[in-house]
Amino acid sequence: MFAGVVISVIYMVLGNYGCKNVDNYSDSLIFRYNEDATLATLDPAYIKSQSEIWVAQQIYNSLVELDSALKPTSSLAYRWEVSADGLVYKFFLRRDASFLNPEDTSHHTLTAQDVAFSFSRIANPSTASPSAWIFSGKVDTDLSKAFQTEGDSVFILRLLSPDPTILSLLGTVYCSIVPEKQVSNTTDFGHHPVGTGPFYLKYWEEEVKMVLRRNPRYFEKDNGRSLPYLEAVNVDFIKNKQTAFMHFVAGKFDFFNGVEGSFKDELLTREGALNPKYSGKFGMLKKPFLNTEYLGFWLGDSAGGKPNPLVNVHLRRALALAVDRKAMIRYLRNGLGTPGDNGFVPPVLLNANTTGLPFNPEKARLELQKAGYPGGKGLQELSLTTTADYLDMAVFLKKAWSDIGVNVKIDVQTGGMLRQMRNKGNLAVFRGSWIADVPDAENYLACFYSGNFSPNGPNYTHFSHPQFDALYKRSFTENGTVRNRTMQAADSILIQSAPVLVLYYDQSLRLYSNRVKGLSNDASNRLILKRVRKTTHP
Numbered sequence: 001m002f003a004g005v006v007i008s009v010i011y012m013v014l015g016n017y018g019c020k021n022v023d024n025y026s027d028s029l030i031f032r033y034n035e036d037a038t039l040a041t042l043d044p045a046y047i048k049s050q051s052e053i054w055v056a057q058q059i060y061n062s063l064v065e066l067d068s069a070l071k072p073t074s075s076l077a078y079r080w081e082v083s084a085d086g087l088v089y090k091f092f093l094r095r096d097a098s099f100l101n102p103e104d105t106s107h108h109t110l111t112a113q114d115v116a117f118s119f120s121r122i123a124n125p126s127t128a129s130p131s132a133w134i135f136s137g138k139v140d141t142d143l144s145k146a147f148q149t150e151g152d153s154v155f156i157l158r159l160l161s162p163d164p165t166i167l168s169l170l171g172t173v174y175c176s177i178v179p180e181k182q183v184s185n186t187t188d189f190g191h192h193p194v195g196t197g198p199f200y201l202k203y204w205e206e207e208v209k210m211v212l213r214r215n216p217r218y219f220e221k222d223n224g225r226s227l228p229y230l231e232a233v234n235v236d237f238i239k240n241k242q243t244a245f246m247h248f249v250a251g252k253f254d255f256f257n258g259v260e261g262s263f264k265d266e267l268l269t270r271e272g273a274l275n276p277k278y279s280g281k282f283g284m285l286k287k288p289f290l291n292t293e294y295l296g297f298w299l300g301d302s303a304g305g306k307p308n309p310l311v312n313v314h315l316r317r318a319l320a321l322a323v324d325r326k327a328m329i330r331y332l333r334n335g336l337g338t339p340g341d342n343g344f345v346p347p348v349l350l351n352a353n354t355t356g357l358p359f360n361p362e363k364a365r366l367e368l369q370k371a372g373y374p375g376g377k378g379l380q381e382l383s384l385t386t387t388a389d390y391l392d393m394a395v396f397l398k399k400a401w402s403d404i405g406v407n408v409k410i411d412v413q414t415g416g417m418l419r420q421m422r423n424k425g426n427l428a429v430f431r432g433s434w435i436a437d438v439p440d441a442e443n444y445l446a447c448f449y450s451g452n453f454s455p456n457g458p459n460y461t462h463f464s465h466p467q468f469d470a471l472y473k474r475s476f477t478e479n480g481t482v483r484n485r486t487m488q489a490a491d492s493i494l495i496q497s498a499p500v501l502v503l504y505y506d507q508s509l510r511l512y513s514n515r516v517k518g519l520s521n522d523a524s525n526r527l528i529l530k531r532v533r534k535t536t537h538p
Contacts, residue, residue, distance in 0.1 A: 023172070028534045029231035034244040035253040036237070038207065041190030044176035045122050045129040053173050054527040058212055059234060060176030060195035063091050063115065063155070068522050069384070070439035072167040076177055076196065077112060077155070086162030091115070093156045096219045101178040102200045103192065107217055110177065110196055112149035112199075118158075119147045119178035123425035131174035138163055147197055164479050165440045172438060198228040198530040210235040220530065228530040248511065249281075255519065256511040264334045272335020272507075276498065283512050287521045288348050290436040292444065295384070295397070296318075297499055300425050300462040309379060310428060314371035316498035320357040321364035322404045323397060329504055332392055336509060340502030343491035344434075345444040345507070348523055350488050356495050356502065364404050376405025385411040385418055386431040393503070394431070414491075423455040425462065432460065439524055441487040445472050448494060463499035514538035 037051040052102045065075040077091035097110040121127050123135040138159055139146035146524055148156040159166065169175065182194040193201055198220070199212035212233040219228045236253075238244045241260045248256040259267055264348055274284045297316050302308040309315055325339035343350075343356040365375070373379040382401075386394045391412060398408045408429075413421070422430050436443045446452055449472050452459040471490040475483050494500070508525040517533045 003381070012087075014079075026536075029518070030234055031230050031232070031255070031529055031532060031534065032234045032236070032253050033257075034236045034238050034247065034253050035210075036239050036241050036244060038055065038237075039210070042119075042193040042201065043190035044174055044178060045127055045131065045189060047173065048130055050525070055210065055212070055235065056173045056176060056193075057197070057526060058199040058529055059193050059197045059201060060173065060178070061097065061197050062171055062173070062175045062177060066168065066171040066439065066522075066524070066526075068520065070168070072171050072524060076115075086164075087159045089149075089159075089166070091157070091159040093153045093155065094219065095153060097196045098217055099182065099194050099196055100200050100215050100217055100220075101182060102202060102213075103195050103225040106209060108179065108181070109152075111152040112155040114180050115155040115177055116147040116149055117133075117183070118177045119143075119175070121178075121183070122174070123147075134169050134172075134174060138166070153313065162477060164476065164483060165438055165442055168438045168440055197239045199233055202232070205420075207237050209237065218530075222531060228331060229533045233529060251513070252306075254513040254516050259334075259336070259509055259510070268334040268336070270330050270334060272333075280514075282514060283394075283516075285508075285510040285512065285519070285521045286336070287508050287525075288346065288523050289506040289508040289525050290346055290349070290439060290523045291433055292340070292346060293337070293503045293506060294340070294344065294431075295425075295503065296422070296430050296432050296461045297501070298425055298428050298430075298461060299464075299499060302428075308428075309373075310372075310516055311383075312371045313497060314367045314502070315373065315379075317357060318364045318367035319401060319402065320498050320501045321360045321367060323400045323501065323503075324359040325504060326359070328393065328396055332396060333504070336507050337504035338507065340504045342502070342505075343495050344447070344502055345441045345491045346436075346485070346523075349436075349439065349441045349444070350484060350491065352484075352488055354488060354491055354495065357498065361404060366421045368406070373405075376407065379406060381407045381409055382429055383411050383427075384408050384429045385421070385427045387415050387418060389413055390431050401510045422460050425454070430460075434458075436524070437507055441484075441491070442472075443493075444473060445475070445487060445490050448499060461499040463494075463497065465493055465497060468493045468497075499533055 018021055035051045037049055039052050041047055041052065042056055042059065044056055044060060045054060061076050063075060063077040064072040067073045076093055076097055078094045079092050081090045093110060093112060098107045100107045122131050123143055140160065146158050179194050183189050186192050198218045199216055203211040214231045218225045218227055242263060243258060245263060247253055249454050269275060293511040300310055325341060329335060329337045329339055342356045343354045384394055384397065394410045398410060401408050416429060421427050434444060434447060447458045448463045448468060449459060450464040450469050453462050454460045468490055471486050476488045478486055494496045508521060510521055514517050515535045516538055517535060519532045520528060
């Protein structure tokens with residue numbers, strides 16, 4: 001499909017797009033990319049999707065930000081103090097950060113009252129923010145006790161119990177600081193955002209185009225030079241990712257995220273490297289991404305009162321040992337991803353490679369025999385539920401399991417229906433993915449805490465293990481290497497108990513123009529543009 005002659009035609013047809021300017025600025029000062037998803041809002045209290053997060057990261061700042069290693073560092077707060085009991089956090093705010101209102105170019109200096117307002121707004125049940133979980137159960141329901149100020153430049157956060165994840169949570173885009181005055185006086189803040197970030201919203205025609213402009217009052221500097229380097233960010237909304245990719249190849253866009261199945265074979269080798277024929281045409285960034293792809297096993301009662309064979313740990317272990325994840329990554333993913341031969345928590349978060357249940361068909365057959373189903377005899381047909389875009393993976397798994405004598409039927413559902421049935425415990429085996437809201441192992445372990453049974457929490461398998469629960473709760477009272485060891489122990493219990501079959505740890509892939517300098521990526525797949533430059537020529 002993407003033979004050289006086609007690429008040449010694309011260049012001829014689309015090449016002149018790259019010469020168009022935003023507000024007459026040189027193209028070398030404009031960063032262009034496409035977003036195939038719909039943006040519903042730019043209000044931090046309501047954003048959910050990656051597409052919304054990427055734009056919001058350009059407009060807002062949080063008290064702290066996460067560095068390239070996803071560790072909290074200073075941002076709107078230039079320093080902070082934590083009480084000995086871990087319950088009180090005192091943040092000292094920088095005095096050179098201000099909110100820029102793009103509609104009248106007015107600005108006012110950030111205050112501690114804006115911080116208290118931003119957090120109270122998220123935590124207040126009347127706001128109905130999807131990010132309310134950040135503070136739920138962690139602060140007093142009387143929010144005036146939880147969020148306090150000392151003058152204009154000191155903000156105080158009071159917790160009910162120690163939480164070693166709180167600083168990382170405050171560094172997420174959900175906890176962006178918004179101006180109380182503008183939010184209170186604007187009927188649709190989500191479409192008229194005001195922030196302290198490196199860019200501000202200049203123009204937004206939904207589903208067509210968005211333009212962000214440089215914030216001339218932005219406080220950060222790089223070697224004495226004010227950031228950002230770019231004058232504008234231009235976002236188009238082409239829904240067809242294949243079309244968007246052709247536009248990228250033709251030079252219309254400076255950046256392209258991800259690879260669709262329809263052209264991954266053209267673009268990548270089986271090992272996940274860039275096809276040599278594109279070498280020199282554009283750059284590629286491939287990084288670990290905090291997303292675990294897995295199969296979940298329902299461990300509760302079966303529908304109709306029938307015995308549930310999946311409560312047998314030896315059967316679950318047999319299913320895990322029968323899957324050649326390395327072959328799956330190579331032939332179905334073109335090398336994108338790391339085989340899930342460790343625990344549920346991505347190894348990058350635990351600084352350890354805990355041994356999991358890697359491919360071993362002989363051990364799989366032994367486990368199947370221990371389960372009471374030698375060669376699969378006596379085992380009822382299992383049902384694997386997935387969505388259409390993962391059908392090839394389901395077929396791969398079906399073949400792997402049939403090789404040890406386990407029969408499987410594939411049930412294809414829409415994503416919405418799969419989630420609905422999963423939450424109600426109506427699926428025996430289901431495909432799932434868990435993307436971290438915060439870069440901390442606790443975010444993954446929470447999926448197996450018995451207090452989080454679905455539909456009221458993310459424990460979709462209804463896994464219950466007293467020792468695991470004890471370790472999970474203990475991790476909230478610890479820090480550093482001690483806490484890391486506790487979470488490793490909890491993850492090891494998951495490996496041996498196998499409530500899920502870890503398929504792979506995802507990787508993000510970014511393509512970018514050779515004119516782009518300073519574009520980076522991390523395990524959270526953030527889009528940070530404040531230090532990005534563009535050159536006139538490659």
